[in-house]
Amino acid sequence: MLTANSLTLPMLLAALPRLVAGRAALRRRLRDELARLFGVDARRIVLTDTGRAALALLLRAHGVGAGDEVIVPAYTCVVVPNQIPALGATIRWLDVSAATLGFDWSRLDAAIGPATRAVIVPHNFGPACRVPDALRLRHPRVVFLDDAAHGFASQCDGQWLGTYHDGAFFSFEYSKNLSGGIGGFALLPEGLAAEEPPVELGALDQLRLLATLTGHLLAARCALAGRVWLALARRVGLIYRSSDAEVADGVAHPPRALPTLSAALLLPQLAALPALLRHKQRLAEHYRAALSAVPGLTLWPGAPGAHWVRYPFALPQPVADKAALARRLSAACGLAIGVWFDDVIHPAGSFRHGYLAGSAPEGERLAATVLNLPMNIAIACDAALDARLARLAAALAAYLKETAA
Ligand SMILES: Cc1ncc(COP(=O)(O)O)c(C=O)c1O
Structure with missing residues (x-):
């Protein structure tokens, strides 16, 4: 599958010398640029290694835990529900609407029960939608969190997706709107605070990320070259991907900091x-x-x-x-x-x-x-x-x- 939507091979090569700026400076610049784009305080942007880590962080920041129910769209990626049992909360699946690829609001209204504490609002394939104000007012205990993994820089009625509900999580994975190879961030609502994950991605994983991303970018120019590169990378163990435990066993992702390479790759994409x-x-x-x-x-x-x-x-x-x-x-x-x-x-x-x-x-x-x-x-x-x-x-x-x- 052709990925790295907004990144090219020359951009990848140009990013490598930028790594000398160091991870703290690159992440600070990325946070500042994202905050400028969304028109929010930079403290509301929390960078992570994945969108799924940003979701877990948002749920925690809102105090979702044992005994709580989270409504999840039944048309999503497994790494979304994976984050919920680890908090002691339960999943309630809700069908999506074929007309919008997102939720039908009256069906959502009817599905919210006394145990519901959070709703993950889908924006599948990218278009942004907004939960009706009347529905939110009817359920004041419930937080509405945007799954903006597909919808970075989408707008709904002139407002950036992620800025008008109770927080949002975004993904910078290979296949997403902007690509850092991996990466993500939470956009916190005003008044909520959270720390970036303290654990760094290891050097071997960063190399895997570089090798895998190069394969994806080669594939965009020449499918055969990309396939050969990725086959070689697989053979020497240099493919970066989600762990089998996450996909097959539904295990929560161990959160880490946004890789330095990802920050260096994302800054020029944001500028463009x-x-x-x-x-x-x-x-x-x-x-x-x-x-x-x-x-x-x-x-x-x-x-x-x-x-x-x-x-x-x-x-x-x-x-x-x-x-x-x-x-x-x-x-x-x-x-x-x-x-x-x-x-x-x-x-x-x-x-x-x-x-x-x-x-x-x-x-x-x-x-x-x-x-x-x-x-x-x-x-x-x-x-x-x-x-x-x-x-x-x-x-x-x-x-x-x-x-x-
Ligand atoms: C709808 C949706 N939400 C969330 C995610 C998680 O993003 P990440 O891979 O950065 O954890 C994905 C991943 O593909 C996704 O498709």
Whole structure:
């Protein structure tokens, strides 16, 4: 899957000399730049090694613990629910709405019970939404936390995602809007305080991060070069990824500080943010125009302020093997088609956290029908892109005809 949306290989190489500034200075600059962007005090930005660590930190800061219930969208990544049992709290799964990819507000209102202390508000694929004020007023004990892992720098009615609820967590992982390889941060609400994790990523893990990120960036230029690099890195143990215990056993992530390399990579991406957003907006327009021409597909409008992490589209009927279809479509058009989320608790086969099959029909249907296109600045908005999209549209139309027969 093509990742590192806003990062290029030259940017990675240019970041390396910047490491001499040292981790304290780089992190301070990153915190200050993020605070400037969001228009908040820098003490409200808490940097972490992952979005999931930022979620755990937010829940703790709000005092969520034993006996509390946290509402989690049943269309998310396993590392989100993983953070909750470790606090002694319980998970309540809530179906998402196929119309918005987020929550249906009346369904959320009805799901909040006496034990509910927190709601994780999804912003899947990036567009920002806002919990109605009346709903929040009806549940004054409940905190609404934005899962902004996909939606860095998205806006809802002119306000930055993360600034209008009770806190938010963001991700800078390989595949996200800005890429630090790994990384994340919590945006705390006013009046809440939290410390950055004191544990640093080890030197070998930083090397793994560099090797893995290089493979992803090579893949953006030449798929074969990227594959070869990543295969070699795998062979010598230099791939950085989530631990098996997190994915298969639902274990909480051990929080660490944002790596120095990540901070050095993120600063130039932040400086270029307006241009990045303009480029991705144009990409989304090309995607929308091409996919709108294929009858039967579902697209999501996304407000003008949406910073898409990947551009989703849904097929009219569930697909038995989405990965195989994504490979077939990628081969036809030369664009890396993705399969997020391939299960209500992504990735398929990960820990279930008590989820009962069939209890979130809309999330399950999305998991079986949604594919996505890359939002990557390495993809130029030109005639070559339109030719690829025309091939994608033809391949999709052929697939739909086959399956309708
Ligand atoms: C919706 C969602 N939330 C949270 C996360 C966690 O982000 P991170 O990988 O930085 O912990 C992910 C990860 O992919 C995600 O897809």
